[in-house]
Amino acid sequence: MLLSPVGAAAAQTVFATGLEQPMGITQLSDGRILVAEFGPSDQVSAFFPDGTPLGVFASGLEDPAGIAQLADGRVLVSEFNDARVQAFEANGTPLGTFVTDFGDNGRGAPFVISQATNGTVLISDNYAGAVRGYSPSGVAAGNFAESLSDPPGAARGVLRRANGSVLVTFTGPLDAVQQFGAAGGSGSVFATLTSGDAGQMVELADGSILALNWFVGEVRSFSSTGTDTGVVATLPDVLGGIVRLADGRVLVTTDGGTIYELGLDTALEAKPPPVSIGTVQPNPAQGTSTLSLTLTVGGWVTVDVLDRLGRIVAVAHEGPLSAGAVHAIRLDGSGLASGVYGVRVRAPEGVGGHVVSFVR
Known part of the structure; x- marks a missing residue:
């Protein structure tokens, strides 16, 4: 190097x-x-x-x-x-x-x-x-x-x-x-x-x-x-x-x-380009929220919701997504306790993250 x-x-x-x-x-x-x-x-x-x-x-x-x-x-x-x-x-x-x-x-x-x-x-x-x-x-x-x-x-x-x-x-x-x-x-x-x-x-x-x-x-x-x-x-x-x-x-x-x-x-x-994560709306959310996601490389994508200890508490998406388009990923927090959660996106081009708050 x-x-x-x-x-x-x-x-x-x-x-x-x-x-x-x-x-x-x-x-x-x-x-x-x-x-x-x-x-x-x-x-x-x-x-x-x-x-x-x-x-x-x-x-x-x-x-x-x-x-x-x-x-x-x-x-x-x-x-x-x-x-x-x-x-x-x-x-x-x-x-x-x-x-x-x-x-x-x-x-x-x-x-x-x-x-x-x-x-x-x-x-x-x-x-x-x-x-x-x-x-x-x-x-x-x-x-x-x-x-x-x-x-x-x-x-x-x-x-x-x-x-x-x-x-x-x-x-x-x-x-x-x-x-x-x-x-x-x-x-x-x-x-x-x-x-x-x-x-x-x-x-x-x-x-x-x-x-x-x-x-x-x-x-x-x-x-x-x-x-x-x-x-x-x-x-x-x-x-x-x-x-x-x-x-x-x-x-x-x-x-x-x-x-x-x-x-x-x-x-x-060479590091992979970051995953382009837009907004999480609404945030805070009661029940559900939506993550906007755009990929430069299409392929298999996993979107996890994690608690403060890094444990996966929900899988919001697991499957193929195309490049270029804006994808709306539903984040279901209806079964989760009130609090702040991480949203982790794992895609062919890299890993990205966001934070969402769910309130009951």
Whole structure:
């Protein structure tokens, strides 16, 4: 992939705004995007892939910072200042505490979460130069990785690469990205950052890496072997988390409450055009409403109604639709409780979303 360096003026578009200090961000296997809000709300918010809000996924947390979905579908959220990690089902149902007393004698700060190819859950410790390992059931398995510098500084981002190796960003005496094997152990320097504070990372389709340089608001690019290829985006705030979506787009959260979609040259990861969703009328609705939908590519289309936990509560349409015409999809909420619901459209050209309120 070729990444074109971009300036602050036109480097990004707003994906979502109005959040409270968003940090960790991830995409679930069903396409929903979850964002940990570190600010006063102490919650995890959900979005459709087009940025449409889907409501609160989880609340009542303490400084949620990192978030990830495990291979078995569970969602883990790290509570930064409480030395705990909480577990949830993919629909938001709490499963209880995954880890308590994180770190050395419960004095750690759990941050970014990932999972190694052997199933080990990896959690960076922001108060120590180490990545802690845990079994899928939450049993401590010792340190997976430790900083090469002395003193060690802090462990920040953790990324499992497509080849199974693991990258970890460390800050302190050596602001660097270090690389470890699939089973952890001793590592080597993958890349160094000349200024700022190393943060979270994502891997692109060609193996290159994007890493956040948090406090200077930069997103830096590195080749698959660690060569620094420059700044690809500069954002107007302290950076939080980064995620590469299934369609190739890259989103970055910022301390000011905005999530940006980076303006990268992603020719090798061409994203599908968005589904053109018009209005939902009436909205709010008593009983039924109508969604207007226009496709640029005809084919099989599914329109689901979801509750705030992302569960499908009604299927409004499932079948072929033609391109070009405006289709009226009936949304039947007569059997649903009053509240706000998401409308998810899955079509050959992509995924879109809307929000509808039903009142009784």
